[in-house]
Amino acid sequence: MPGFAIRHAAIFTVDPHDRVIPDGTLVVQDGVITQVGDDREVTVPEGCEVLDGRGHALLPGLIDCHSHSSLMRGVTENMPLMEWLPWYQLEHRAMTETFAYHSARLCYLEALQSGTTCVMDMFRYMDRCADAAAELGLRVQLAPYVADRPGKDFFSTREENRRLIHSHHDSQNGRIRVWMGLEHLFYCTEDAYREAAQLSREHGVGIHTHCSEQKEEEQAVTAELGRRSLAMLDHYGILGERTLLAHCVWLNDDEIARVADTGTSIAHCPVSNAKLASGVAPVPEMLAAGVTVGLGTDGPVCNNSLSLFEEMKFASLIQKATRLDATALPADQILRMATINGARALGLAHEIGSLEVGKKADLLLLDLENANLTPVNINEQGGNLLWNLVFAAGSTNVAGVWVDGRRLIDNGNATLVNGSRVIADAQQQGLALHEACRQLSHTRTSMV
Template identity: 70%
Template structure:
């Protein structure tokens, strides 16, 4: 039996009661949490490895990135709205090789882990190689291949590739790898592709991930082309439901919010990407009030530049306060839930991760409270100022330790599984090569529609 305990730490459990334990202990056995509570109430067996935080560390559930795209194209396609940006982004997929995909995923997963993200929903290409990268680093990854079958979109993944990935990788790496049916967009996928995804959902027991309602001009084009708005079309195809996750959903109307709530469809909210691509500000408080489950997503380095979910939490709250002129909009406890248990539920994993509760897998993140940006800190059973500073002051660089399935993957800020210098150096070489290949294909740029 492998057993360890983290003691004398400020625990933010994100359980149904949002319990905060100012001086707490978490006991882990064979990758699962077997005890959690005030330090004085938890009996630690004699042969346990003890990590004594001495009141100087906070422990959170592992953060969940509910929508990302691995990429090496960081900072390459800038100052463009979505509809102008997409033709340039597509060049990456025209030029991409299996090795590019592997180095992209390995770099992104390393960045995510070091910032406290233990689980990623990744929509990308050559995802068997992404699974290889995940296996090296040890984190939890949901794989949704970029499937497109419309004419002129043959540089994305195929439905058969997606099905083969389900057969070979779904549930692999002790369950840390989950494979989804991934559909790019209404303009990229045929009606048969959507209906086939629903059949695969039933046949294989997998979930469906796609984009919707990201930009107003895009939504206008969908209505003009299909005669229905995006949510209406996805509903028509039978896609909505508790096993479907939609990314973005910036331009929902009241009826669409109600329909998504009624069907139990989850949304991956990507506020930084939506702002950077001038897509707009999603009606997040209205969605939550209607009962829609929301996770937070970075959308990947190609349209965010960062994979830091602490940044995402802060921006998600602030953009609502600013645009609604309401300082109470999306408070810290609500946005922390989106980044943890909300994301876990969106991925169908809330029974296993997303909170610090007995029986759940030990996906945990530890932060150093001695950093200047988190000082002074006061922790109470209501969270104290530390709750607010975890959302509005903390950064991924404050993370000292990360555990997934009870295995320590980041220790004092460094990976225990890979040579970080080698990962970065190979990604640098691969990225520069990819940039040159993309430039050589510039003449192949095509509009989204």
């Protein structure tokens, strides 16, 4: 792979010192960052392609720690979680390999176009999701939607998850990794959780599941199983450094301490949690306890958008608004949640999440010469640009996206696939899936 350099960009490294380089240059060779620093101190190797980064900011690619691919955008609306889930399940009752492939392809395209370079996707027929990721070049973590309780046979099986590990884990030069995926305590038996813990140890893969998303859900778990959600997951032996829990809106102080003590990570999905009336997760307390917290979109079916720029802004604002504290979750903390914290939650912090020598070149280049980011004042503390990256920037500013040093987005357009074709195919498949769900609507059942 030919090397390249991006010169004269405002570089936000998100390294351990949050170093900002107002006039920086970054060099990539063989898909790896080999130099990053002030332009005056970097020597660009002979033969490298040189890209002019003037008027641009260079960041680590954004990381979506919890998503569900879907073609069901804007269909199940105005419902709290426990009412919404029976309708959402119709998508999985109607799901086919073809629907899954087009769902993933569309969502991965949207993710890339909004600056996301790595997605944790929990979905169905994930061998086809892997096909979609390979086409677009996106880095993905695949966690099949496993459920094995009676009546939940429309989700993935434990055997499917095992096969996917053997067939796809660490494929595409490591861009595709497979996790043990567990839907929910009401969907999975104790055997499923204990097997996930065992396979995690045997294969060195992660475990991903949902936890404590809504107050009513937490009450139902306690009534049905005799323990709160986190205590049940702890009892089943899945908490630990390889485990990522989505949501965790209703954790109490003792539970937050337990998450921290076990090294378990959390995927915070503020937009979805607000949209489904689930509540506001105690993120400042989680971070203060030492919990690794990344950001997730939760997918288009309960968010409508896959933009982590929206997620970053809302994650900060919802804490400020509900706590009446304008200092809650400042921009530097939020940017880390969307990058290096996300990488750490996915077990990838040694590979991606910051712009440091030796890490893979997962890069996001933003055009600053747009009305929404003007005027720009950049210094070694970030200036006003640091704040505007979180509170003003958006997908319209995305000028370039690279994964493993390969450019996947060039001024908004995908380089490896025909984006218009992906969208046209998804339109056709999406309407067919909607109709299949309507025909099954009489079969919906409650979550419990």
